[in-house]
Amino acid sequence: MQMINDKWKFYFQTFGRDKYKLLFSTIINIIQPIILLPIVLLVRYIIDDIIPQKDTNMVILAGFTVLVLYITSNVITLLSQKIILKTVKTAILNLREQIVNKLYMFPRSFYDNTDIAQLHTVVVQDTNRLDFASNIVISSLIPSLIISGALGCILLFLNLKLFLIMMLIVPVMIFFSKLSGDRIKTWTKKSHRLFETITKGILRILQIMDLTVQRSAERVEKDRQLQNLTAFRDVSYKHAWIISVYQLLQSTIIAFSGVLIIVVGGIAVINELISLGNLISFYVATGMLKAQMSTVTRAIPIAIEGYESLTTIYNLYQTEYDIIYNGSKRIEFTGYINLKAVDFSYGKNKLLININLNLSPGSITAICGPNGSGKSTIVNLILGNYKPHCGLIYADDNSYEDIDISYLHKNIGVVPQNPIIFPASIWENITYGYPETDKRTVKEAVSAANIKYFIEQLPMGYDTMIGENGVLLSGGECQSIAIAQALLLKPKLLILDEPTNNLDDEKIGSLIKNIKNLSYHPAVLLISHNKLVQQEASQIFIIKDHTLVKM
Known part of the structure; x- marks a missing residue:
């Protein structure tokens, strides 16, 4: 647990004072649900009040208001993402700068005993994966979770019974998320390590190309690399398949909840327990929630991959080494x-x-x-x-x-x-x-x-x-x-x-x-x-x- 905390401290220190910008973007994301609530209420108002009155002008005005609110919500999203993207890119730049500085601090003995190709992969590929994952998590996953929570409150406000029925699927989603998450994590590790092997293999091909051609050893070298490429294909296939199954399962569960709401809500409308406007507004809010949960579903595998890369980078940064010399006296050296x-x-x-x-x-x-x-x-x-x-x-x-x-x-x-x-x-x-x-x-x-x-x-x-x-x-x-x-x-x-x-x-x-x-x-x-x-x-x-x- 301590290592996990240290890992996150290491990650967030790269943001420096820009952490406050992330806080600001989070506040902006909290504002979004405030805009979504009027949309849902307007939909109910249009169905239950305006349409029965056959007031064309009010329908147009209400529809225009909904459109303006949607556009406002998207503008807020765009503003938030701009802040986040710039902040994350700066943080990753700081991280890469720290790693480069660290590379110059390592003694010669470190490089004598280190696989340079693997080190290159960590510095380049893992920081790139962390960069991508950070953007997705901070600009998509976290806002979607915040908005999903707010939409849940809106749904609770609209209709308690329909909300409770919808909540029945939550334990199922959590179960499959935990089950799939562990497997995704395992195969992500395998995929990353085999990718490092491929990178080393291609580098080897380029480094010994002349020797390979001179000794007519192309077939031997091709067979060696084909084994690595085949292994990576198999692992990356399983990795991608697990992610696909996970996303499909979650989408199916979310779709099932939508169907359940239509069926139960439709029966309630027929029995005049709720109005049609109430059902449609609830369904609209559910559709918004579904969109946010789909974003969460897509983002989780990327977040897992980014976390694995963060672990690799952190382990490199925490690598202990003996300081050869740390004197500070600057002499005007004459050659003795x-x-x-x-x-x-x-x-x-x-x-x-x-x-x-x-x-x-x-x-x-x-x-x-x-x-x-x-x-x-x-x-x-x-x-x-x-x-x-x-x-x-x-x-x-x-x-x-x-x-x-x-x-x-x-x-x-x-x-x-x-x-x-x-x-x-x-x-x-x-x-x-x-x-x-x-x-x-x-x-x-x-x-x-x-x-x-x-x-x-x-x-x-x-x-x-x-x-x-x-x-x-x-x-x-x-x-x-x-x-x-x-x-x-x-x-x-x-x-x-x-x-x-x-x-x-x-x-x-x-x-x-x-x-x-x-x-x-x-x-x-x-x-x-x-x-x-x-x-x-x-x-x-x-x-x-x-x-x-x-x-």
Whole structure:
């Protein structure tokens, strides 16, 4: 119960002060039944009084009044829905913003152990479902429940006996709602989870398309995805079928009540127990109630689906994680990095033991070692993505425990082993995060990265689009763009993780020369097996038996 309350608190806090707008819209919805009552009374008046008097003018006037009241009711509904839609959309925007902020707060270890495709589905699909459900619940379900309650009071006022007869169906409706609601909830969960599986499957197809074609594995991959698609078809069919049965049952019960009222009311009119106008006005009000209950019936499955999505989003938001560093000291970093007696493990498996490493401005440090020995882990430790299990890391003699790591990143340029290139222009890739960078600074970085001539030979130059993951460029060109990106802000520390994988010896030599001649003399950390690169290093280390050994 506490979790449910916390879940709703989490949801409503996204509305902020706009909660008062929802309250205002609720008040507007309460006004609607006040307008509906005169409509019902006018119908009775027309049948019982005006028509017997054969007063044509009064019939027209009364009919016009009913029309005006209906239009007024619809205008109020429209006004209420406009307020609600704008309020809900703003709340969902706030929710999505909170989730994005949360994603940036999670440590690297969270993403190492998380299914990214599933996470993507939660952030995109579940927030979209919650958005849709919120609109339906607040703009349709809640107003319909309020109006239904008011119409019930009107029906009670019109005729007590007919009202009591109609109320006989309420327990039946509640029984079927409870029975169907539980089943809808179960199949909604299954449908959502299988949809996540399909999303992951399609993403997998796109990510490994080249490998699949190269190995003629299309049939294997198609069969794998067909299993998921078939499972989703079966579950979504059952989900939709249960909803259809539920809605049909409720509609049938409501229709039965209407027939019952006509029969019982008709007998009462024949026996002169009530007037024809009373019966017709009661039936008109029942028709209004039927319309509102139909809205409720359609909205409940959507509300259940939205609640399941809210649960998923809430669980993500409540995910606990270890804060790597939370220091706030902002230092003017000059390039000195010191690892002192650092140990690091993945679970129970020790990867690095007693690592001691000093990086200083103007020096080039190379680290080599077999795959999986911990080279990239050292990079992540320096970047503050991981925290040592033992030992300390310093930047300019300031412990990582004390400093603002995010601010430190502004002075560190990184070229990962697999550069991240996104579908945009060369200029946008190089200036990512800093679009206001001037041309002179960009060209300096491009020259140092040894790619200036290549860019200037392109018809569109810096505006050339390079496709998803740089598919329109060679591996070496992508690597050079990543190097230019890393050099853009004149970093005090430059980290190059296997930067020469796609470069020939001539380009490697030119790149190292350019880095050594940089006017701002950064500290350079090279992760490389290339002998030519290692020859240019001030100090070379190899990872052996989980520790750094100087060569």
